[in-house]
Amino acid sequence: MSNSNNETNERVLKISVLRSDPNIEGYKPHVETFEVVEAPGMTLFIALNDIREFSDNSLKFDFVCRAGICGSCSMLINGKPGLACRTLTKNMDEHIMLAPLPLFELIGDLSIYTGKWMDGMSERLETWIHTKEEKEIDIKRIEEKMEPSLADEIYETDRCIECGCCVAGCGTILMRENFVGAVGMNKVARYLIDPRDKRTDEEYYELVGDEDGVFGCMSLLGCEDVCPKELSLQSKIAYLRRKMVEMRNK
Amino acid sequence: MKITYTDALVIGGGLAGLRAATGIKQRGHDVILLSLVPPKRSHSAAAQGGMQASLGNTIKGDGDNEDVHFEDTVKGSDWGADQDVVRMFVNTAPKAIRELAAWGVPWTRVTRGDRQVVINAEKVTITESDEAHGLINARDFGGTKKWRTCYTSDGTGHSMLFAMDNKAHEEKIEVRERMEAMSLIHENGRCYGAVARNLMTGELVAYIAKTTTIATGGYGRIYAISTNAVICQGMGQAIALETGVATLGNMEAIQFHPTAIVPVGILTTEGCRGDGGILRDVDGYRFMPDYEPEKKELASRDVVSRRMTEHIRKGKGVKSRYGDHLWLDITILGRAHIEKNLREVKEICESFLGIDPAVDWIPVRPTQHYSMGGIRTDHRGESRTLKGLFSCGEAACWDMHGFNRLGGNSVAETVVSGMLCAEFISDYCDSPESNIDISTQTISKFINAEQEKLENFLKPKENGEQAYMLRHAMENIMMEKVGIFRNGDDLQKAVDELKALLVRSKNIVVKTQSLAANPELFNAYRVQRMLKLALCTAKGALARTESRGAHSREDFPQRDDQNWLKRTLATWMNEDDIEPTLSYEDLDIKSMELPPGFRGYGKDMTNHHEDTQSRTDEVEEIREKMTQEGKSRFEIQNALMSYCDKLPPVYQGKNERLTERFDEQ
Numbered sequence: 001m002s003n004s005n006n007e008t009n010e011r012v013l014k015i016s017v018l019r020s021d022p023n024i025e026g027y028k029p030h031v032e033t034f035e036v037v038e039a040p041g042m043t044l045f046i047a048l049n050d051i052r053e054f055s056d057n058s059l060k061f062d063f064v065c066r067a068g069i070c071g072s073c074s075m076l077i078n079g080k081p082g083l084a085c086r087t088l089t090k091n092m093d094e095h096i097m098l099a100p101l102p103l104f105e106l107i108g109d110l111s112i113y114t115g116k117w118m119d120g121m122s123e124r125l126e127t128w129i130h131t132k133e134e135k136e137i138d139i140k141r142i143e144e145k146m147e148p149s150l151a152d153e154i155y156e157t158d159r160c161i162e163c164g165c166c167v168a169g170c171g172t173i174l175m176r177e178n179f180v181g182a183v184g185m186n187k188v189a190r191y192l193i194d195p196r197d198k199r200t201d202e203e204y205y206e207l208v209g210d211e212d213g214v215f216g217c218m219s220l221l222g223c224e225d226v227c228p229k230e231l232s233l234q235s236k237i238a239y240l241r242r243k244m245v246e247m248r249n250k
Numbered sequence: 251m252k253i254t255y256t257d258a259l260v261i262g263g264g265l266a267g268l269r270a271a272t273g274i275k276q277r278g279h280d281v282i283l284l285s286l287v288p289p290k291r292s293h294s295a296a297a298q299g300g301m302q303a304s305l306g307n308t309i310k311g312d313g314d315n316e317d318v319h320f321e322d323t324v325k326g327s328d329w330g331a332d333q334d335v336v337r338m339f340v341n342t343a344p345k346a347i348r349e350l351a352a353w354g355v356p357w358t359r360v361t362r363g364d365r366q367v368v369i370n371a372e373k374v375t376i377t378e379s380d381e382a383h384g385l386i387n388a389r390d391f392g393g394t395k396k397w398r399t400c401y402t403s404d405g406t407g408h409s410m411l412f413a414m415d416n417k418a419h420e421e422k423i424e425v426r427e428r429m430e431a432m433s434l435i436h437e438n439g440r441c442y443g444a445v446a447r448n449l450m451t452g453e454l455v456a457y458i459a460k461t462t463t464i465a466t467g468g469y470g471r472i473y474a475i476s477t478n479a480v481i482c483q484g485m486g487q488a489i490a491l492e493t494g495v496a497t498l499g500n501m502e503a504i505q506f507h508p509t510a511i512v513p514v515g516i517l518t519t520e521g522c523r524g525d526g527g528i529l530r531d532v533d534g535y536r537f538m539p540d541y542e543p544e545k546k547e548l549a550s551r552d553v554v555s556r557r558m559t560e561h562i563r564k565g566k567g568v569k570s571r572y573g574d575h576l577w578l579d580i581t582i583l584g585r586a587h588i589e590k591n592l593r594e595v596k597e598i599c600e601s602f603l604g605i606d607p608a609v610d611w612i613p614v615r616p617t618q619h620y621s622m623g624g625i626r627t628d629h630r631g632e633s634r635t636l637k638g639l640f641s642c643g644e645a646a647c648w649d650m651h652g653f654n655r656l657g658g659n660s661v662a663e664t665v666v667s668g669m670l671c672a673e674f675i676s677d678y679c680d681s682p683e684s685n686i687d688i689s690t691q692t693i694s695k696f697i698n699a700e701q702e703k704l705e706n707f708l709k710p711k712e713n714g715e716q717a718y719m720l721r722h723a724m725e726n727i728m729m730e731k732v733g734i735f736r737n738g739d740d741l742q743k744a745v746d747e748l749k750a751l752l753v754r755s756k757n758i759v760v761k762t763q764s765l766a767a768n769p770e771l772f773n774a775y776r777v778q779r780m781l782k783l784a785l786c787t788a789k790g791a792l793a794r795t796e797s798r799g800a801h802s803r804e805d806f807p808q809r810d811d812q813n814w815l816k817r818t819l820a821t822w823m824n825e826d827d828i829e830p831t832l833s834y835e836d837l838d839i840k841s842m843e844l845p846p847g848f849r850g851y852g853k854d855m856t857n858h859h860e861d862t863q864s865r866t867d868e869v870e871e872i873r874e875k876m877t878q879e880g881k882s883r884f885e886i887q888n889a890l891m892s893y894c895d896k897l898p899p900v901y902q903g904k905n906e907r908l909t910e911r912f913d914e915q
Contacts, residue, residue, distance in 0.1 A: 023451065023766035040571070041513060043602065053718045057770035058762035062287075065479045067516040068601055069408060069594065070291040086601040107428075107450050108767045115288030115427045119419070128416040129354040137352045139345040141906045143305075144352075145384030146359055152590075154356035155403050158412065162290055196354060 011038045011094050015047060017059065018099040021108045031097075032056075044084035044098070045073065048110075060109035068228065071163030074101050075110050081165035081226045084110075101168045114164045121180060125207055127187045132198040150193070157190035157236065159229050166223035166233065178212045182223035182233040185214060189236040192243065205247045214241045251694050252455045256282045256424075257679050259443050259459035261431045261486060263289030265407075265664035266643025266671075267465035268414045268423075273672020275421045279679045282457060284429040284446055286481050289415045293467050293479040294664060297407025298519035298594045300389060300399035301665075302658035303343035306907045307360050307385040309378050310397035315907070316340040317883060318395050321844060323656060326393045326550050328799035328809060329846040330500070330622075330652025330817070330837075335629050337843070337893040339650050339666050344905040346665045347386065347400055354413040357386040358401055358591075368526025368583055370546065371536070381908055390524040391657040393550035399524065399658035404594040407661055414665075429455075430485065430772070434462065434493050434639065435688070435696045441496075441639040442688045444489070445700050452766035454700055456693045460684040461675045463631075463640040464490060465668070468621030470504075472784045474725035476618040477510050477517040486645045488779035490625045491786070491830070496636040497819040499626035499647035499835075501783065502790035505655055505800045506734050507619030508554040513572035514602055515617045518595045520657040523547040525591065527580035529558065530611060531566040534577075542851060552654045552800040553851045555616035559734050568613065577611035584608070616734055620644070620660060622651040622800065623787070626819055629896055631671035638684070640675055642667035649817065653799025673898035707760040707774050714759025717774040720751050724777070724784050727751075732788045737804045741792035748788055749828045752781045786820040786830045793832055794818065796857075811846050811859035815839070839865050843891035 013036045020029040034051045045066045052059045061084070064072040068086040075084055076099040078092070089096070100106055105113040121127075131137075137144075166182040173179040180188075188208050191197040208214050217237055224233040260271045263285030274281045285292070306314040319340040324331055351357055362383035364375050369390075391399040402409040418425065428449040435442045435456065443458040469484025470476040490496040508529075509518045523529075528547055531537050541557040542549040549557070558576055561567070567574030580588060580595070585608040588596055592607075599607045625641035626634060627648045633639040642648070643664040650663055678684050731744035755778045762770045796810035797803050815837045820830040839845055839861040846862050848854040869890055876886045884904070888894065894902055906912045 021764070021767070023764065041602065043514075046514075052769060057718070057760075057773075058764070058768065060767055060769055063480050064287055064291045065293065065296050066514075067296065067598060069405075070287075070295050070479070072287065072291050088601070088604070111767065113428075113450070115291075118288065118290070119425075122416065122419050126420075128420040129352070131352070137348075139348040139352070140903055141348075141912065142908070143348045143386060146356075147384060148359040148361045148387075151356045151359045152403065155358075155405070155409060158356055158402075158409050159405060161295075161408070162288075194354065194356075196352065 012036070013038050013047065013089060014095045015051065016095070016097045017109060019109050020106060022106060023108065038089055042089045044077065044087045044089065047089060048084065060107065060111040062111050069161065071161035074114070074163040074165050074168070075099065076101060076168070081168040083163060083228045086228065101164055103168055103173065104164060114162065117164065117167070118162045121184050125180065125184055125187055127191065129191070129194070129197050130199045131196070146195070154190060154194050157186055157193070157231070160186055160231060161229060163228060165226045165228060169222035169226040171220040171222055172216055172218045176212055176216050179216050180208060180213055182237065184208070185240050186231060186233055186236045189240050192240070201243070201247050205244055208240065209244045209247060214244050251697060252453065253690070253693060254282065254455060254457050256280045256457065256459050258461045258463065258675055259284070259457045260463045260465060261444060262465035262467065262643070262645065263425060264292035264294040264465065264467055264643065265411055265414055265661060266645070266668045267463070268418050269665050269668025270463055270465060270642055270672045270675065271423045272414070272418050272421050273669055274676055275423055277672070277676035279676055282424045282426060284426050284431055284457070286428065286430055286449070288427050289418070289425060290412060292411060293482055294411045294661065295408045296479060296517065297661045298404055298517070299391065299521040299524070300401035300406045300658045301347060301410070301662045302391070302394070302398045302656065303347040303400055303662060304340065304396070304398055305344055305347065305386055305388065305400065306396070306909060307382045308388050308397055309376055309382070310390065311388050312909070314396035314398055315910070316905070317887065319343070319398060322394045323650070323659060324844045325849050326654050326656040327652025328654055328849060329811070329815065330503070330649070330798060332629065332649045333842050333844065333891060334893045334896055335648050335650045337891065338629060338670065338897050339663065341897065341905070342666045342669060342901050343662050345901060346662065346669060350410060350413060350665065351386065353417050355409050356402055358403055360385050360387045371526065371528055371582060389521060390548065391520050392523065392548045392554065393656045401521065403590065404592055410661060410665070431489055432700045433696060434489050435693060436493050436495060436636060437688065437692055439495060439635070440637045442686055445696050447700070449772065450767050454697050456697055458686070458688065458693065460679050460686055461638050461640055463642065463671065463675060464625055464645050465641065465643045466645045468644040469780070469783045470618050470621060472724060472728050472780050472787065473618035474729040475515045477507055477515055478618070483776050483780055484783045485776060485779060486641070487624055488783055490633070490639065490641070491782060491820070491822045492779070493636060494822055494824065496633045496639055497626045497821050498786055499623055499649060499817050499819055500653070500790070501623035501786040501820055502794055502801055502818060503622035503653045503799065504618060504787065505551055505620035505622060506555040506616040507551060508558055508616050509578050509614040510617030510619070511598065511603060512570060512575040512613040512615050516598055516602060517619070518578060518598065518612060518614065519592070520551070522578060522580050522592060522595060525587065526583055527578055528582070530577040530579050531561060532568045533566070537561050537566065544850070549851055550654055551657060555734055556802060558616055570613065573615070575613045575615040578614045579611045580607050581609060581611070620655050622653060622655055623647050630674035631667060632674065640671055642671040653801055669901065670898060673900065703775065704765055704771065707758060707771060708763055708765070711757055711759045713757065715754050715757050717758045717770070717777045720755050720758070721773070721777045721780070724748065724751055724781055728784055728787070732791055735802050735804050736791055738792065741788060744788040745785065745792055745829070748781060748785045752785065752828050755781055782822060782830070789829060789832060790818040790820060808855045808857050810857045811862060812857050815846065815859055841891065843869070843887065845869060
């Protein structure tokens with residue numbers, strides 16, 4: 001332990017990790033359990049680094065901001081997708097089970113390649129502002145106005161950190177591997193309400209008006225249950241579905 | 251041997267790197283961007299507070315313009331900044347923010363009519379104009395005369411980074427994720443690209459390019475307690491340093507942010523104080539007005555951090571098992587404001603402290619936050635000593651922040667420097683001198699050297715060193731001896747101890763026998779490099795026998811313009827050296843638009859330079875004469891320090907404001 005202290009009733013956490021290393025031929029995935037003396041305010045970020053620094057230098061996991069804003073450290077925590085950095089150990093049983101987030105390419109141990117999946121989703125849904133104007137905007141002039149409440153509403157949908165928890169918590173994706181997931185549908189909703197994006201409803205329909213988009217969702221809503229940013233994914237999916245049904249019936 | 255050729259290589263996928271790559275691609279050049287992590291995970295996302303740009307839309311920003319932003323930034327830097335660069339920056343920042351608005355950032359907008367805000371712990375009503383309704387809003391930040399910090403609710407950096415990365419997707423920028431640049435390929439003073447390592451498979455690839463741009467952020471993680479993301483280990487600066495040709499500037503200029511939470515060091519934004527939050531001590535007493543009657547909690551960051559440390563030293567800190575801290579009180583802002591504009595702070599308090607900031611005070615202390623120093627470049631972002639090597643954003647020292655950066659100027663700098671660098675890089679790529687003629691023999695020499703180093707770590711060694719242990723030792727030395735207050739004895743000890751650690755680091759052993767995804771391996775080589783950066787920082791701080799901005803020497807409390815109005819340059823001359831070689835670059839007062847003066851905090855103890863008075867008189871004379879002649883502020887500025895020609899033509903020109911409409915001129 002790096003920060004040993006004088007508290008008498010310290011718990012010894014037993015942290016079990018599903019280990020694997022696809023780079024080593026013949027490496028058999030297995031569960032390994034590490035003991036960590038709990039410290040006040042300990043998060044899984046602190047505990048896992050403790051293990052790596054003092055017990056096993058080879059343990060693979062991903063942290064960047066360690067403050068719940070970058071989405072790197074999503075993993076299965078006692079079977080449920082979540083951000084490890086924001087998980088306080090004091091709220092948990094002393095035996096904690098950790099495994100990599102499923103559905104994404106595995107790099108090893110708790111480290112996964114979410115970037116590849118998210119890039120694919122971004123390219124497929126073209127998650128950027130489509131201006132369709134020949135003329136470039138003049139950045140020397142005063143910016144275009146936007147209703148303050150609309151700007152706030154766009155930001156609400158823009159808060160997604162692409163951690164992949166909703167994808168890992170999705171029932172539909174198990175049956176339809178090309179399903180865009182809540183992350184994708186939330187993005188489409190984000191651009192749909194943004195007046196700066198000039199795509200037509202027909203164009204949006206092309207993107208998500210099918211079984212791999214809004215009409216594939218079984219509405220199990222595991223996505224909303226596990227979203228660490230507490231985005232209202234259910235309402236976004238419902239909004240998109242209404243919009244797409246309107247389109248289909250036109 | 252795997253070699254990839256491109257026009258421009260960009261290392262780092264945060265705001266600066268993405269903006270540079272996008273601009274280069276738009277100019278028609280091929281670009282490849284290497285990033286340690288998916289770009290959207292970069293540390294830029296952590297900027298909660300905002301981006302400074304003198305739009306002047308809100309009533310509290312009325313009268314703001316480039317001149318005011320320039321003066322705030324130069325004063326904030328304690329006159330260490332390059333004033334040409336600051337001028338280029340303040341003139342481009344409004345353009346940058348308007349471009350981002352078009353690219354999708356949902357900036358918080360001004361609402362017409364009355365609005366209640368907290369100023370100096372009191373509720374005040376301000377009234378926004380009809381014509382400002384729907385334009386980009388701004389909040390108050392430390393060290394600024396006007397409310398200039400534009401923001402997106404509580405997630406400015408996040409929304410900027412996502413918009414920028416989405417733009418990069420639109421432009422089809424080739425991004426190579428989980429790739430770490432290991433060394434720069436260079437010969438005869440010319441940079442040709444980099445050897446990079448795939449962090450998933452371990453494969454080494456040489457990227458050969460006409461230009462190489464380092465945009466890897468700061469080196470805050472050489473300190474034990476830092477607000478920086480864990481990847482901010484300064485590897486960009488380190489590989490530049492290891493060329494022995496490129497130089498690092500002002501590495502001792504390290505900023506400590508006043509309000510990171512205890513113990514983990516996660517930042518609570520300056521927006522807390524900008525929006526009206528105050529600091530309290532163990533007795534619940536608001537102490538900042540005693541030290542800084544005028545600016546109080548909104549003095550410059552370096553000043554607030556020192557005052558807090560002083561107050562803790564007087565025994566007024568709150569004791570905790572992690573050391574003493576103070577309180578940040580935002581309860582007076584009210585729950586509605588906190589849950590909307592400071593939600594990230596609320597989430598951090600709930601998740602990491604288990605408290606409710608609408609009711610409870612937040613335990614805070616000054617924590618390492620920002621690296622003013624970095625790869626020394628000219629105003630175009632190119633190294634002055636290694637041709638073809640560019641740098642922008644926090645990684646660089648071009649040098650816009652001098653010895654202290656203002657809050658809100660960092661994300662603004664990332665985007666502005668990326669915009670400007672992209673043009674200069676593209677100009678260079680367009681010119682015949684960018685042609686490269688490097689033999690595959692030279693390339694393989696660089697790849698083989700890296701391969702050999704990596705394999706060497708895995709070999710069994712007698713008394714092999716543990717990289718993590720060396721790293722902890724380094725982090726603690728930096729924290730204890732190269733911190734907020736510094737003195738000669740401690741700094742000398744720090745240099746000696748760091749040198750000893752560097753020698754020991756040559757014998758690091760890696761037990762995990764894998765050259766692929768192996769955290770023990772990357773930690774090993776990074777620790778060696780971080781130690782070199784730590785030595786540049788400590789040695790620069792030891793040599794600088796004055797106090798300027800964030801560099802505060804207890805044994806030399808004066809700012810000494812006569813002897814120290816200069817930039818520190820660090821070079822690692824030979825691979826086997828165990829410390830950097832320092833040299834200096836003078837700042838020329840005679841060409842300054844704003845000659846050195848008093849920053850306005852505490853007592854003026856400056857030892858002025860002999861040129862200061864004459865230049866001050868000269869500036870005043872020109873200003874007075876031209877004002878009488880009815881010249882515009884632009885004409886006066888141009889007469890004092892002409893800089894416009896330095897900007898790329900596409901970004902030259904004025905910025906429109908409500909009070910400066912183009913059609914009225």
